[in-house]
Amino acid sequence: MSVDRPPATMTEIAAALGVSSATVSNALSGKGRVSAELSAKIRQAAEELGYVPSHAARALRTGRTGVIGLVLPDISNPLFPQIAQAIEQAAASAGFGVLIADSRGEIAQQTAAIGRLIERGVDGMIVVPRRGSRIADIGTPVAIIDSPSTPGNTVSSDHWDGGVQMGRHLASLGHRKVLLIAHSRESNVQNDRIGGLRAGLGKEVCCETLWVEDLEASKGAGCALGLSVRVADGFTGFAAVYDLLALRALTELQRDGIDVPLQASVSGFDDLVWSSVVMPPITTLRQDLATIAECAVEALGHAIADSEASAGDLIAARPDCEGVPMTLMVRQSTGPAAISVVSDAGNAREDGR
Amino acid sequence: MSVDRPPATMTEIAAALGVSSATVSNALSGKGRVSAELSAKIRQAAEELGYVPSHAARALRTGRTGVIGLVLPDISNPLFPQIAQAIEQAAASAGFGVLIADSRGEIAQQTAAIGRLIERGVDGMIVVPRRGSRIADIGTPVAIIDSPSTPGNTVSSDHWDGGVQMGRHLASLGHRKVLLIAHSRESNVQNDRIGGLRAGLGKEVCCETLWVEDLEASKGAGCALGLSVRVADGFTGFAAVYDLLALRALTELQRDGIDVPLQASVSGFDDLVWSSVVMPPITTLRQDLATIAECAVEALGHAIADSEASAGDLIAARPDCEGVPMTLMVRQSTGPAAISVVSDAGNAREDGR
DNA sequence: CCAAGGTGATTAATCGTTTAACCAACCATA
DNA sequence: TATGGTTGGTTAAACGATTAATCACCTTGG
Numbered sequence: 001m002s003v004d005r006p007p008a009t010m011t012e013i014a015a016a017l018g019v020s021s022a023t024v025s026n027a028l029s030g031k032g033r034v035s036a037e038l039s040a041k042i043r044q045a046a047e048e049l050g051y052v053p054s055h056a057a058r059a060l061r062t063g064r065t066g067v068i069g070l071v072l073p074d075i076s077n078p079l080f081p082q083i084a085q086a087i088e089q090a091a092a093s094a095g096f097g098v099l100i101a102d103s104r105g106e107i108a109q110q111t112a113a114i115g116r117l118i119e120r121g122v123d124g125m126i127v128v129p130r131r132g133s134r135i136a137d138i139g140t141p142v143a144i145i146d147s148p149s150t151p152g153n154t155v156s157s158d159h160w161d162g163g164v165q166m167g168r169h170l171a172s173l174g175h176r177k178v179l180l181i182a183h184s185r186e187s188n189v190q191n192d193r194i195g196g197l198r199a200g201l202g203k204e205v206c207c208e209t210l211w212v213e214d215l216e217a218s219k220g221a222g223c224a225l226g227l228s229v230r231v232a233d234g235f236t237g238f239a240a241v242y243d244l245l246a247l248r249a250l251t252e253l254q255r256d257g258i259d260v261p262l263q264a265s266v267s268g269f270d271d272l273v274w275s276s277v278v279m280p281p282i283t284t285l286r287q288d289l290a291t292i293a294e295c296a297v298e299a300l301g302h303a304i305a306d307s308e309a310s311a312g313d314l315i316a317a318r319p320d321c322e323g324v325p326m327t328l329m330v331r332q333s334t335g336p337a338a339i340s341v342v343s344d345a346g347n348a349r350e351d352g353r
Numbered sequence: 354m355s356v357d358r359p360p361a362t363m364t365e366i367a368a369a370l371g372v373s374s375a376t377v378s379n380a381l382s383g384k385g386r387v388s389a390e391l392s393a394k395i396r397q398a399a400e401e402l403g404y405v406p407s408h409a410a411r412a413l414r415t416g417r418t419g420v421i422g423l424v425l426p427d428i429s430n431p432l433f434p435q436i437a438q439a440i441e442q443a444a445a446s447a448g449f450g451v452l453i454a455d456s457r458g459e460i461a462q463q464t465a466a467i468g469r470l471i472e473r474g475v476d477g478m479i480v481v482p483r484r485g486s487r488i489a490d491i492g493t494p495v496a497i498i499d500s501p502s503t504p505g506n507t508v509s510s511d512h513w514d515g516g517v518q519m520g521r522h523l524a525s526l527g528h529r530k531v532l533l534i535a536h537s538r539e540s541n542v543q544n545d546r547i548g549g550l551r552a553g554l555g556k557e558v559c560c561e562t563l564w565v566e567d568l569e570a571s572k573g574a575g576c577a578l579g580l581s582v583r584v585a586d587g588f589t590g591f592a593a594v595y596d597l598l599a600l601r602a603l604t605e606l607q608r609d610g611i612d613v614p615l616q617a618s619v620s621g622f623d624d625l626v627w628s629s630v631v632m633p634p635i636t637t638l639r640q641d642l643a644t645i646a647e648c649a650v651e652a653l654g655h656a657i658a659d660s661e662a663s664a665g666d667l668i669a670a671r672p673d674c675e676g677v678p679m680t681l682m683v684r685q686s687t688g689p690a691a692i693s694v695v696s697d698a699g700n701a702r703e704d705g706r
Numbered sequence: 707c708c709a710a711g712g713t714g715a716t717t718a719a720t721c722g723t724t725t726a727a728c729c730a731a732c733c734a735t736a
Numbered sequence: 737t738a739t740g741g742t743t744g745g746t747t748a749a750a751c752g753a754t755t756a757a758t759c760a761c762c763t764t765g766g
Contacts (some may be wrong), residue, residue, distance in 0.1 A: 010752085021716095021754095022718095022753095031755085032715085033714055034714070048730085055472070060751085069455075080434040081431070097452050098452065101421070104442075114596060151390060226425070251632040251634040255607060274627075277600075279601070281606040362721095362723090363722065364722070364723095374722085375724080375725080375746065375747080406722085406725070410723045413752065413753090595733095
């Protein structure tokens with residue numbers, strides 16, 4: 001590998017071949033008019049001299065940095081790695097770099113982070129908004145990954161349908177009394193999932209939603225969810241709205257001596273890394289983050305290209321991939337419902353199996 | 354908020370005040386000789402006109418982009434969010450942007466990712482290497498976060514000492530037969546932790562290491578660890594080398610009807626988000642990632658500044674913060690050892706409590 | 707034979723900052 | 737009154753790529 005000779009510039013290539021630097025630029029970008037043979041020679045020379053384009057110079061001249069910003073809410077979200085990975089990959093193959101901005105904490109931080117990105121001259125940004133927050137209209141293309149029910153959303157999983165899938169899965173296992181476990185009422189994603197779950201479970205299933213946020217407000221963060229009481233009450237299914245809550249439910253049930261899935265089923269959303277290695281592995285829904293990332297980057301790319309022409313609209317919209325399907329990962333944390341004392345007689349109606 | 358008028362340039366400020374652009378530059382950077390009053394006027398004008406420096410132009414002129422790269426191994430590492438967050442924060446307050454590069458998969462990917470970063474013109478990079486991989490000498494300052502025992506390491510937690518702390522904790526609870534659970538023999542971090550644990554547990558404690566990697570090679574990924582057998586064998590402590598393994602151990606034990614911490618204690622490393630919300634919450638060691646990030650960024654900053662002067666050494670080294678202490682988070686997954694059938698009579702000797 | 711059009715390349719300006727070099731005052735010292 | 741040092745500023749040349757404008761030359765059609 002060539003040692004650290006400072007990389008060649010277009011001017012140097014031009015000088016080496018006795019042509020003008022404009023010709024080199026044209027040949028390499030394929031834009032102007034250059035004869036095929038000269039173009040080939042230039043390309044070869046560029047290769048040999050180890051030409052590396054100067055992003056700084058290009059950015060200065062064209063006003064485009066080739067970098068997009070990635071703004072994530074509360075970075076502690078365990079899904080972050082997968083999102084970041086997917087976006088980085090999609091962006092890289094579209095020729096973009098990804099600058100991260102953490103918007104930990106309050107919404108003000110999110111705004112500040114966005115500001116920093118703009119100052120750095122990103123061409124656009126992808127934002128996974130904090131629940132309940134709206135992105136102000138900044139003078140830069142933005143793609144938003146949130147939920148189909150969020151106005152301005154660009155691309156996201158079909159959380160509702162995911163809920164439906166899980167609901168059907170649980171219903172088909174015979175569960176007739178299910179506790180839905182969510183955290184925040186403000187989250188569109190969580191609301192979608194809850195709605196889907198209810199729809200998927202159907203009318204015959206009795207279900208109730210436990211908002212952990214409310215519970216923690218009175219009993220303190222990390223408090224017990226009191227699930228064994230629910231089991232005693234006849235609940236056999238516990239459908240959490242994301243894996244972290246599912247894990248919390250699972251361990252609490254296990255600690256209280258309740259067997260999962262024999263006595264109670266537990267399900268989650270997102271398929272986080274550990275979901276498959278705990279005992280029992282958690283039944284959950286996997287988001288197709290690769291597709292989402294591709295859509296987001298593509299939409300953003302279009303918006304960036306368009307913003308050159310018409311400086312009008314600023315939010316990239318792409319309706320055709322607003323609801324990327326999630327896939328159900330059935331594992332061992334869900335199983336046939338235990339014989340419930342509460343369940344009524346007519347349980348054979350519409351048996352899904 | 355001012356709408357989208359293209360931000361003012363130095364030249365415009367200069368024109369507005371009837372001075373030269375060089376003077377504006379000097380006033381704003383505080384470098385050249387400018388009278389105090391003119392300097393103030395320029396600063397004010399800059400403020401009023403909404404001046405935003407062009408990073409691109411500056412980068413072109415100075416050869417510095419003000420951006421550092423962050424290369425992470427296998428992004429699925431659940432610690433990633435916290436690292437990224439800490440680095441981003443430290444970098445932001447040092448005036449750097451952070452470009453991410455995922456090096457998922459093989460070492461080749463890591464090299465490719467590094468290459469992309471270099472092409473983008475990062476001033477330096479922070480690498481959390483894949484276990485067992487060495488970073489080739491690229492022509493850019495690099496700070497490495499790995500383990501004190503890794504040659505070339507720049508800054509990291511004192512994993513060994515963390516192990517010692519946890520070992521002492523378990524020993525003081527009376528555990529005399531402890532299973533150490535690790536994943537890969539190639540990981541310096543894991544080896545350090547194991548070493549520290551053994552040291553902290555002391556001579557009197559019988560301990561054995563379970564390498565999950567080996568186990569999975571024969572029994573498949575995500576297989577059971579067979580811990581209940583160990584409990585029957587007299588093991589009362591299960592010290593995992595990171596929280597994911599601890600969680601795996603915890604759920605497996607619970608599933609098998611073993612009460613944690615009454616019958617067995619479980620501990621981990623890293624204090625991941627969920628460690629505190631599972632039941633029981635996991636006793637673990639928290640890394641001081643803020644400090645590590647600051648050290649890394651600072652070291653990198655020095656290396657970048659120095660690389661200007663002497664283009665000699667390329668790896669940023671900073672011995673004085675190679676072993677950032679970890680703090681023990683005692684929670685409910687560890688408790689006094691159950692009465693062990695195997696433990697010998699003289700168990701009152703050197704009781705730490 | 708001349709105007710028109712196409713081809714393949716060059717010239718030179720430009721993006722916004724930084725910085726070395728230069729210059730015009732002004733003050734003090736010899 | 738020359739000489740030399742400060743002070744406060746200006747000029748102009750970079751940095752490297754892009755691109756509109758221009759040019760020389762060749763072909764073709766009328």
